[in-house]
Amino acid sequence: xxxxxxxxxxxxxxxxxxxxxxxxxxxxxxxxxxxxxxxxxxxxxxxxxxxxxxxxxxxxxxxxxxxxxxxxxxxxxxxxxxxxxxxxxxxxxxxxxxxxxxxxxxxxxxxxxxxxxxxxxxxxxxxxxxxxxxxxxxxxxxxxxxxxxxxxxxxxxxxxxxxxxxxxxxxxxxxxxxxxxxxxxxxxxxxxxxxxxxxxxxxxxxxxxxxxxxxxxxxxxxxxxxxxxxxxxxxxxxxxxxxxxxxxxxxxxxxxxxxxxxxxxxxxxxxxxxxxxxxxxxxxxxxxxxxxxxxxxxxxxxxxxxxxxxxxxxxxxxxxxxxxxxxxxxxxxxxxxxxxxxxxxxxxxxxxxxxxx
Numbered sequence: 055x056x057x058x059x060x061x062x063x064x065x066x067x068x069x070x071x072x073x074x075x076x077x078x079x080x081x082x083x084x085x086x087x088x089x090x091x092x093x094x095x096x097x098x099x100x101x102x103x104x105x106x107x108x109x110x111x112x113x114x115x116x117x118x119x120x121x122x123x124x125x126x127x128x129x130x131x132x133x134x135x136x137x138x139x140x141x142x143x144x145x146x147x148x149x150x151x152x153x154x155x156x157x158x159x160x161x162x163x164x165x166x167x168x169x170x171x172x173x174x175x176x177x178x179x180x181x182x183x184x185x186x187x188x189x190x191x192x193x194x195x196x197x198x199x200x201x202x203x204x205x206x207x208x209x210x211x212x213x214x215x216x217x218x219x220x221x222x223x224x225x226x227x228x229x230x231x232x233x234x235x236x237x238x239x240x241x242x243x244x245x246x247x248x249x250x251x252x253x254x255x256x257x258x259x260x261x262x263x264x265x266x267x268x269x270x271x272x273x274x275x276x277x278x279x280x281x282x283x284x285x286x287x288x289x290x291x292x293x294x295x296x297x298x299x300x301x302x303x304x305x306x307x308x309x310x311x312x313x314x315x316x317x318x319x320x321x322x323x324x325x326x327x328x329x330x331x332x333x334x335x336x337x338x339x340x341x342x343x344x345x346x347x348x349x350x351x352x353x354x355x356x357x358x359x360x361x362x363x364x365x366x367x368x369x370x371x372x373x374x375x376x377x378x379x380x381x382x383x384x385x386x387x388x389x390x391x392x393x394x395x396x397x398x399x400x401x402x403x404x405x406x407x408x409x410x411x
Contacts, residue, residue, distance in 0.1 A: 062131055064128060068093065070292045124148065139406055190211065197319060238306075244307035301332050322343045330387065337363070
């Protein structure tokens with residue numbers, strides 16, 4: 055494709071969502087974009103929208119209610135906009151019949167699916183998503199194993215391409231904090247993210263071994279008051295248009311922990327890229343993908359068990375200059391290696407173009 059494509063972009067467009075970041079990246083790349091949000095706009099303080107009881111019940115039954123009527127909106131927009139690419143993020147509410155109609159309405163367009171979750175795990179996908187996979191020209195996944203032939207290709211995906219996580223250059227950068235912000239958000243050791251059982255056990259281990267840890271995120275209520283060294287902020291730390299609180303929280307924390315989530319089979323997470331991009335020092339659980347993205351001990355630091363985690367926290371709290379140098383090198387790696395959403399999308403759009411009918 056010689057010029058930037060016309061993209062019909064369907065995603066969660068809340069400011070805190072990665073879909074919003076990718077939308078801005080498409081515009082920076084010069085794409086003409088028509089955008090539709092498949093998720094209600096709101097919930098900026100929580101990092102997720104308010105969901106009705108009916109929605110929650112339907113989800114338990116494997117149905118993602120189309121609360122924003124995107125199935126009809128996509129069809130109308132495709133007729134009016136004539137896109138080169140129809141980009142649908144996750145799309146659990148998009149019906150196979152809608153995708154079939156798109157194939158007739160804009161036969162020269164590439165239908166592209168993108169998801170940041172483990173979509174082979176049944177808890178993350180609906181029957182509509184599964185049945186619709188065969189209609190996409192290309193399926194982008196952030197879990198490399200989802201592209202293995204026994205996973206999404208076995209459910210109908212014709213072309214699967216793994217893509218690494220990314221940072222938003224408008225949101226993830228070093229920020230000069232006021233004294234008040236540093237006091238409000240700061241910590242020697244901190245973690246920003248949703249509760250998972252293995253994360254809770256690791257943090258309790260640190261607390262019981264004399265490390266003061268501050269945790270921000272949903273689901274941590276059970277840990278409030280369990281140990282004086284574990285300070286639980288029972289809310290998410292989310293960037294808002296008028297206040298980049300998540301970014302400030304990273305900047306205010308001397309050691310930012312990077313836990314992987316076992317139920318998602320994580321080998322990297324959003325924080326894997328966002329922490330270094332913010333100029334934060336990242337101490338993360340080792341994985342093959344973490345090791346590929348950053349040089350251990352130079353651009354980030356990795357641990358393989360709780361004892362190593364404890365030892366490295368003690369070491370880097372006592373070695374300020376080394377910690378600062380690693381944080382600076384990690385940010386430079388993000389910039390030089392093209393880890394931004396702009397860089398990822400440039401690669402994905404080129405791959406989508408190769409799948410044009």
